[in-house]
Amino acid sequence: MDLLPPLFPDLLLDLLSMALLIGGVFLSISGAVGVIRFPDFYTRLHAAGVTDTLSAGMILAGLMLQAGFTLVTVKLLFILIFLWYTSPVASHALARAAMHTRVEPAEAEVIDADQGDESSAN
Amino acid sequence: MFAAAAICILVVMALALARAFLGPTVCDRILAVNMFGTKTVLLIAVYGFLTGRPDFLDIAITYALINFIGVIAVLKFVEGIADSEQQPRPDEF
Amino acid sequence: MLYFSLLFAVLFGFWLLLSGFWDNGLLLGLGLASSLFVAWIGTRLQSPEQENGYSLGMLLRLPRYLVWLVVAIVKSNIDVVRRVWDPLNQPITPVMGRLPVSQRTSLCKTIYANSITLTPGTVAIEVSDTDVQVHALTRDAFADLAGGEMDREVSRLEVGAGHRRSSPNGKGQA
Structure with a gap:
């Protein structure tokens, strides 16, 4: 991605980074709406996952394009690696804590083998 | 462009705060706070570009680390309280 | 040993990134020392019987x-x-x-x-x-x-x- 700038005119680069920023912000808002709208804790966890992964990635990628090939880009890359490395651990710990505090998954059908019949509660 | 992105991230943070207030369980609140934290990291990064001061990225890195460790610590705490309150634990989980 | 070197490389790279000083002998030495120390502690934390899977x-x-x-x-x-x-x-x-x-x-x-x-x-x-x-x-x-x-x-x-x-x-x- 960083090898591109010299080949492309600045305007194109700006447009690309703007598109990435808009996409990332849109995903962020989608995730937040999902966190507000989804019915129970476990489904909200998935919505929060959207904001943690692709949304953060797109916003930081947009910023990277603006920074060009400098130390700033490397720092942004490190932030991205941190977020992608820590967010599954945090999600997993959240889900585990929810299990231990007996947060019941609303209307989740339970499958033990590969296939199972519909047995929705709630 | 950066200003617009920053405002949108602030909106997202407000929504996360709404979920933190609404609850209903303590895990929902921690989830919201975790999301608030990652959005703060992004906001700091965008703000660094907005004001043309890339030094802010160091703060963003530190914030990402502290946020993660804080969330894990609070979760351990909550989990410990839940486990000690309900002594006879079922085995299915 | 691979785990140790990997951990050391990542830690020292992170130090270099955050400090931004590439030519200051004292800072490089301190970074080297702390990275080695933390990598040593991290390697000690690995249990020796269990194959950890790094290759x-x-x-x-x-x-x-x-x-x-x-x-x-x-x-x-x-x-x-x-x-x-x-x-x-x-x-x-x-x-x-x-x-x-x-x-x-x-x-x-x-x-x-x-x-x-x-x-x-x-x-x-x-x-x-x-x-x-x-x-x-x-x-x-x-x-x-x-x-x-x-x-x-x-x-x-x-x-x-x-x-x-x-x-x-x-x-x-x-």
Whole structure:
């Protein structure tokens, strides 16, 4: 991605980074709406996952394009690696804590083998 | 462009705060706070570009680390309280 | 030893990145010393009996897996976003279930569980030696995971690190 700038005119680069920023912000808002709208804790966890992964990635990628090939880009890359490395651990710990505090998954059908019949509660 | 992105991230943070207030369980609140934290990291990064001061990225890195460790610590705490309150634990989980 | 060198390289690289001074002897020396010290502590934390799964071959195969993972993440992100904005046509059907884990080393089990959680729509809740408890946002996402493509991709990482699917050894980890 960083090898591109010299080949492309600045305007194109700006447009690309703007598109990435808009996409990332849109995903962020989608995730937040999902966190507000989804019915129970476990489904909200998935919505929060959207904001943690692709949304953060797109916003930081947009910023990277603006920074060009400098130390700033490397720092942004490190932030991205941190977020992608820590967010599954945090999600997993959240889900585990929810299990231990007996947060019941609303209307989740339970499958033990590969296939199972519909047995929705709630 | 950066200003617009920053405002949108602030909106997202407000929504996360709404979920933190609404609850209903303590895990929902921690989830919201975790999301608030990652959005703060992004906001700091965008703000660094907005004001043309890339030094802010160091703060963003530190914030990402502290946020993660804080969330894990609070979760351990909550989990410990839940486990000690309900002594006879079922085995299915 | 590989683990030690990897940890040291990452730590020292991080030091260089954060300090930004590449030519100050004192700072470089301090960074070197603290990185070595922390890498030593980190290596001591590894239990010696249990094979941790780090190998050079895996490191070489990792980039291909990461590319595959990013594509999977993009796909599942689009799916979850569609379900957020279009609840009538794309309803959520939460599923909770257990899936088998075929990875042998604890490192690859962790990679598998983390990949499950990192793709939105599926979250790994608990991991044992032989299976993983998964909560999925939709039945399709669960079926995708049960199809085992991600399992195979992760297993491919550890091919050559030892015998495939030998008896699971070591302790389970969460």
